[in-house]
Amino acid sequence: MTKNSAGERLYNGLLKENPTFVLMLGMCPTLAVTTSAINGLGMGLTTAVVLALSNLIISLLRKVIPAKVRIPAFIVIIASFVTVVQLLLQAYLPSLNDALGVYIPLIVVNCIILGRAESYAYSNPPIPPLFDGIGMGLGFSVALTCIGAVRELLGTGKVFDMQVMPDSFTPIGIFVLAPGAFFVLAALTAIQNYLKIKGAKKGKDTSKIGSGCSHDCLNCGEKGCAERFYDANAEERKED
Numbered sequence: 001m002t003k004n005s006a007g008e009r010l011y012n013g014l015l016k017e018n019p020t021f022v023l024m025l026g027m028c029p030t031l032a033v034t035t036s037a038i039n040g041l042g043m044g045l046t047t048a049v050v051l052a053l054s055n056l057i058i059s060l061l062r063k064v065i066p067a068k069v070r071i072p073a074f075i076v077i078i079a080s081f082v083t084v085v086q087l088l089l090q091a092y093l094p095s096l097n098d099a100l101g102v103y104i105p106l107i108v109v110n111c112i113i114l115g116r117a118e119s120y121a122y123s124n125p126p127i128p129p130l131f132d133g134i135g136m137g138l139g140f141s142v143a144l145t146c147i148g149a150v151r152e153l154l155g156t157g158k159v160f161d162m163q164v165m166p167d168s169f170t171p172i173g174i175f176v177l178a179p180g181a182f183f184v185l186a187a188l189t190a191i192q193n194y195l196k197i198k199g200a201k202k203g204k205d206t207s208k209i210g211s212g213c214s215h216d217c218l219n220c221g222e223k224g225c226a227e228r229f230y231d232a233n234a235e236e237r238k239e240d
Contacts, residue, residue, distance in 0.1 A: 004124065004128040005128075006128075006131040009128055009131035009132045009134075009135045010131055010134060010135040011135070012132070012135055012136075013132065013134070013135025013137070013138060013139040013140075014135055014138055014139045014142065015139070017136075017139075018139040018140075018142075018143060019112045019136055019139055019140050020139070020140060020147075020185075021192050022192075023112075025111050025112045025115060026111060026140060028106070029043055029047075029103045029107075029110070029144075030143070030147065030181070030185065031178070031181040031182065031185065032103060032178075032181070033099070033100055033103050033144070034144050034147040034151055034181055034184075035151060035152070035155075035176050036148050036152040036156075036161070036176075037145055037148040037149040037152050037160050038160055038161065039100065040144030040145045040146075040147055040148030040149070041141060041144065041145045042093070042096045042099070042100060043103065044137070044138075044140045044141025044142070044143070044144040045137070045141050046085055046089070046100070046104060047110060047137055047140055047141075048133070048136075048137020048138060048140065048141055049081070049085055049137070050081045050082055050085055050107055051113050051116065051133040051134075051136055051137045051140075052133035052134045052137055053081050053133070054074070054077050054078045054081055054113060054117060054121075054133070055116055055120070055121040055129040055130060055132060055133035056121075056126055056129060056130045057077050058074060058117050058121040058122055059121045059122070059125060060126050061073075061077075062121070062122050062123070065122075070118070071118070074114060074117045074118070074122075075108060075109075075114075078113055079108045082107045082108050085107075086104045086105065089104065112136060112140060116129075116133060116136055146188060147181065147184050147188065150187075150188070151175045151176055151181065151184050152176070153165065154171070154172045154175040155171055155174075155175035155176035155180060156171050156176065157169045157171050
């Protein structure tokens with residue numbers, strides 16, 4: 001896949017730089033709302049819509065938004081989409097809206113969205129950031145759904161409110177409480193690390209799994225990398 005192609009951006013968000021399991025971003029909603037698979041899926045898809053649309057608009061306006069006020073401008077754009085999404089949820093999915101509660105408005109300050117806006121959307125033409133947002137959003141959705149499904153299965157014996165475990169199964173109540181989120185996230189991350197080590201032993205390049213960055217800036221093709229972006233701004237300020 002070529003760099004910045006639609007497929008590469010989707011793969012990047014889903015696997016190589018998954019925002020939850022690799023970059024460890026957005027932990028607050030990840031740990032708080034994943035008491036069930038449906039809540040995790042709802043939160044993930046809601047964030048994905050906001051992420052994709054805000055990336056697209058920020059990229060389209062990147063030459064108009066002054067660098068000094070880019071963060072406030074990003075927040076205004078993101079907040080506008082969050083408001084629209086929340087009103088739609090209130091109108092058509094009120095039960096999901098009630099379940100997610102305050103975490104829907106807090107999407108405005110989700111570090112995944114602000115991070116992609118700053119490090120990628122603001123530095124690239126519109127189409128790659130759109131698919132970058134879709135990829136990151138889908139990666140976030142998959143991660144939250146997996147965590148929610150495991151917690152719901154162990155805590156209630158159900159997945160998507162459908163009985164899975166036999167009647168003899170005794171639910172482990174702690175998994176639908178706050179500590180359960182840490183247990184499940186730690187276990188899934190450990191599985192990811194195990195696969196990384198196993199792949200490395202077979203000679204596969206797993207250097208970016210679990211890090212999100214090779215730190216090889218000289219040979220890096222990531223045009224919107226946040227570290228290089230800030231370095232460029234620092235150089236501009238020195239010249240001024």
